[in-house]
Amino acid sequence: MPALWITGARIIDPAAGRDSVGDLFIRDGRMAASLPAAERRRARRIAGRGLVACPGLVDIHVHFREPGQTNKETIATGTRAAAAGGFTTVVCMPNTSPPADNAGTIQFIRDAVRRDAVVKVHPTGCITVGRQGQALAPIGSLKRAGVVAITDDGDCVQSNELMRRAVEYAKMFDLPVMDHCQDMSMTQGAVMNEGVVSTRLGLRGWPNAAEDLIVARNVILSTHTGAHIHLQHISSRHSVGILREAKGRGVKITAEATPHHIALTDAALASYDTNFKMNPPLRTEEDRRAIIAGLRDGTLDCIATDHAPHTGDDKDREFDHAANGITGLETALAVCLGALVREGRFKLPLLVDLMTRRPARILGLDAGTLADGSPADICLFDPGEKWRYDAKAGQSKSANSPWHGQTLTGRAKLTIVDGRVIFADGRIASG
């Protein structure tokens, strides 16, 4: 593998507090301070002028649908979508079919990753058997099989007792418990945010309170047990407030926000477009602003896409019956650049931090830094490139994106994993 020499890029490495124009060197798959003269002559040079070079993006919340729903996505297509979006490390959710609630299924996923993935994939396992919320999954075996966290994502453990025991038990293995915060009793049949728009559209509403209750529950359980609970896709402004208070007194709790909750509101549902249907749902402008404020002040720890591919048929239905979820890996960077940097006036290094070092730190992943000797996982992106997103021409197997057909600004140009260029000039590198 030849050495790589990225020249003249704006290097943003939040872990090192670096934001300056310079060169990056990669040798034997790892970051290097420099290259010996002989190697430098042979190195593959990559012109970084006008581009930002940062650690490869990290997404701790994706659905790759393998095993069981490979008509929607596979580890092969999902990781290619990740690469095209500048991501080099992703964490896949266990709501596969069958659910990843045992070491055998985790091994199946890891085998598929070894065979088919172009980026690094870390599996998670279920909290409960079959994601049924009734009995604890074999969490120790899951840990031994290589999961980086446990979650019943898509469902939420409703029993406070079971959740308490799950986090206590998982703490023994230093295994974070990720929770999809939803009180199911308050969201029966709900398909969108409860509010003025749901009232107008006659659709069943999913109130903020159903998230806030479980967020508060998890804050209380984390306080009580000292276990690390990570809250997935926070969407409610009140939840941000609860978290801010909890973090202020040192509760071991972390949280993520999605690009769509940062960029969109439930006003987008006026035409019943099912590509705006997801769970938790898009909320109000007040909620959106609170999420952005939470990311700015550190109440929310990172951005995660909740990349949730579905086939056209899954979405081409009555709104009530359409599947929840949207794809996100190929649009996340552009959407966040728009909503957070251009509109929200975030400094670019903060956005990079939210998409690299911070998510990696939550799960203890070896990613998110350009420090010497660390794995050479790099994203080179053009923050100003305007491009028309055609979801059907993307790398994901599915095209269920609310941004389909829109002109976005900011685009990943080159993605490097362990020193190997896996994506460049809009294409996945062959071989």
Place this chain on the structure above:
Amino acid sequence: MPWTRKHLLTIEELSVAEIGQVHATAAAFKAILKRSVKKVPVLRGKTIVNLFLEPSTRTRMAFEMAAKRLSADVVAFDAASSSTQKGESLRDTAQNIQALNADMIVIRHSAAGSPLYLSKILDIPVINAGDGSHEHPTQGLLDTFTMIEHLGSLRGRKVVILGDILFSRVARSNIHALVKLGAAVTLVGPATLVPHGFTALGAEVSHDLKSALADADVVMLLRIQHERQSHAHFPSVGEYTGMFGLNRTRAAWLNPGAIIMHPGPINRGVEIDSDLADGTRSVILEQVANGIAVRMAVLYLCAGHQPEHVISSTR
């Protein structure tokens, strides 16, 4: 201004002028319905499909009768014995109906937004006969038509809608129509079924029956929809009737000359006592009769005809 609308999906999207056009056309058809020969040949040779994917008696019958009065052929799509039971998607069902050369489709569906969805798929007019808790535009049109017959202009009139507002498509369509026509709308019922979010639609929300009914010109009762509610919405039918049922004492709070309406089906003794439902102030059966004329007007206009043609032909 000519009628240009191909579909009737919501009242929210109609202009005041369009509501007026439907009302004027309905008035002309109502005159025809009083003749000994009640049929006009304006939709002869056209086929209308009634795609009713949710149970309905009166709306379905009214649409069928309206179509037949216009000389159209009507085909009923029976949900219970149909392909949807075999897992066919709504898109496929609708495309099959269009492929059979139907000229118009009337849809009733439990999922809000389904008529809009169909209108984007099909080339033929789509008429919403009720979509989930969203809208029931022909009901709103016939209700306001009936009110205007009794009260004249609705500007400044006080209309109370009482009952299960949260799950009611009838309430939503009436709120939009009434607000556009200048009426003052007050929604009344238990807080669990009349949430404050409805003020965003231009209505007032009250949980006090007495003050709401005072000086009202119209009270419209809505059925308690057991089938759409969880047990958390109100304690019991008995308590509902005790708090919000319309009886003789409460009806006395209304304006003299006020009318009592109900879109049906009625739960006698629950939301309204029988003597009121059958009494002189009740216009419940007029609503049913007007439902034919209004639906004739909607089918006629959405088929591409202009209001003045029927009006001039019936003079």
